[in-house]
Amino acid sequence: MTRGDNDPFELEAMIALRRDLHAHPELGFEEIRTSGIVAQWLEEAGIEVHRGLGKTGIVGTLRAGTGSRSIALRADMDALAMPELGDVPYKSSTANTMHACGHDGHTVMLLAAARHLARTRRFSGTVHFIFQPAEEGRGGARAMLADGFLERFPIDAVYGLHNMPGLAPDEMAVVAGPQLASSDSWEVTFHGVGTHGAKPHLGRDAMTAAAHFLTAIHTIVARRVDPLQPAVVSACAITGGDFRALNVIPDDVRIGGTARAYSAEVRDQLEAEIGQLATGVASMFGIRASYAFKRRIAPVINDAGATAAALAAAAAVTGKPVVTDFPPSTAGDDFAEFSNRVPGCYVWLGNGPAVDGALHHNSRYDFNDAAIPTGARYWTALVEQELA
Numbered sequence: 584m585t586r587g588d589n590d591p592f593e594l595e596a597m598i599a600l601r602r603d604l605h606a607h608p609e610l611g612f613e614e615i616r617t618s619g620i621v622a623q624w625l626e627e628a629g630i631e632v633h634r635g636l637g638k639t640g641i642v643g644t645l646r647a648g649t650g651s652r653s654i655a656l657r658a659d660m661d662a663l664a665m666p667e668l669g670d671v672p673y674k675s676s677t678a679n680t681m682h683a684c685g686h687d688g689h690t691v692m693l694l695a696a697a698r699h700l701a702r703t704r705r706f707s708g709t710v711h712f713i714f715q716p717a718e719e720g721r722g723g724a725r726a727m728l729a730d731g732f733l734e735r736f737p738i739d740a741v742y743g744l745h746n747m748p749g750l751a752p753d754e755m756a757v758v759a760g761p762q763l764a765s766s767d768s769w770e771v772t773f774h775g776v777g778t779h780g781a782k783p784h785l786g787r788d789a790m791t792a793a794a795h796f797l798t799a800i801h802t803i804v805a806r807r808v809d810p811l812q813p814a815v816v817s818a819c820a821i822t823g824g825d826f827r828a829l830n831v832i833p834d835d836v837r838i839g840g841t842a843r844a845y846s847a848e849v850r851d852q853l854e855a856e857i858g859q860l861a862t863g864v865a866s867m868f869g870i871r872a873s874y875a876f877k878r879r880i881a882p883v884i885n886d887a888g889a890t891a892a893a894l895a896a897a898a899a900v901t902g903k904p905v906v907t908d909f910p911p912s913t914a915g916d917d918f919a920e921f922s923n924r925v926p927g928c929y930v931w932l933g934n935g936p937a938v939d940g941a942l943h944h945n946s947r948y949d950f951n952d953a954a955i956p957t958g959a960r961y962w963t964a965l966v967e968q969e970l971a
Contacts, residue, residue: 611717648707750933766915
């Protein structure tokens with residue numbers, strides 16, 4: 584399929600493809616149909632395709648000229664395990680699965696740019712197009728790296744893009760420094776001695792210990808972390824006892840939650856502080872606590888040099904001032920697995936008004952197709968600029 588200068592990014596076809604992907608969402612490491620379509624469209628454009636990185640990941644490689652510099656552009660492909668409640672004609676056809684974060688749009692924008700670059704080849708060097716599986720908490724980036732991505736495709740820089748409700752579809756935000764928080768999970772189990780609810784003195788009350796812990800955990804951010812360093816610690820789940828036995832104080836109470844930070848130092852501190860608090864509370868009640876902290880996603884911290892390149896590309900294609908003071912997000916993205924190893928920059932592209940139905944992970948969310956041209960132009964400008 585070929586397009587002239589009046590339609591360099593095959594917009595009609597790309598919008599149709601985006602809506603097809605939206606109607607057929609696939610969860611992390613299950614993107615069989617999606618990755619197959621991506622590979623087909625890349626191969627049709629004459630782009631070298633590498634399958635199976637991180638199980639369902641795809642890497643497209645395009646070379647032009649004699650330049651030795653190599654960069655990577657990354658889009659995520661997976662959907663979320665949640666029902667779609669919107670009423671668009673291309674509504675998800677898969678039960679309890681939907682594209683609620685715009686990864687269908689991310690995939691199509693990078694695909695449009697890749698095909699355009701394959702036709703024009705106005706650059707000198709190598710660009711690798713990363714179509715990543717399983718961004719939504721399942722470790723797709725790490726899986727691609729474990730399959731040798733950096734060894735097979737050495738790169739000098741890596742770039743990511745995500746849609747952002749609240750910005751216009753032709754508006755971008757590019758900010759140096761911390762952009763997304765680390766995303767880690769923790770679990771604490773208080774091991775007491777169960778007893779009759781009418782005779783608490785005969786046991787060791789894990790339930791009361793858990794209550795004290797839940798109250799005190801908020802002092803970690805409020806009193807232990809430097810006030811100038813953003814951080815979040817939230818308890819999100821608790822189990823203990825049985826509503827069919829309301830006269831039994833349980834042996835164990837299990838609590839779990841999330842921890843977020845924008846620096847390695849604060850991330851380390853949160854891990855230590857949660858454990859110390861659990862141990863201290865358990866000791867106060869004469870019981871034992873077990874603790875586990877699972878590091879899932881590192882913070883995304885934009886490199887200064889890569890950010891300057893991204894800012895120049897964004898300014899060239901939007902025709903309006905680029906937002907450079909956009910606040911960091913407490914969400915996480917495993918793009919950090921790439922950008923912690925090579926210089927990288929993660930930018931925001933507008934998705935329209937931040938109202939119900941436009942918010943990420945909302946059951947009525949839909950990617951705004953009006954953003955596709957800006958995203959495709961941004962990727963193209965970045966390649967042509969970085970590989971001049």
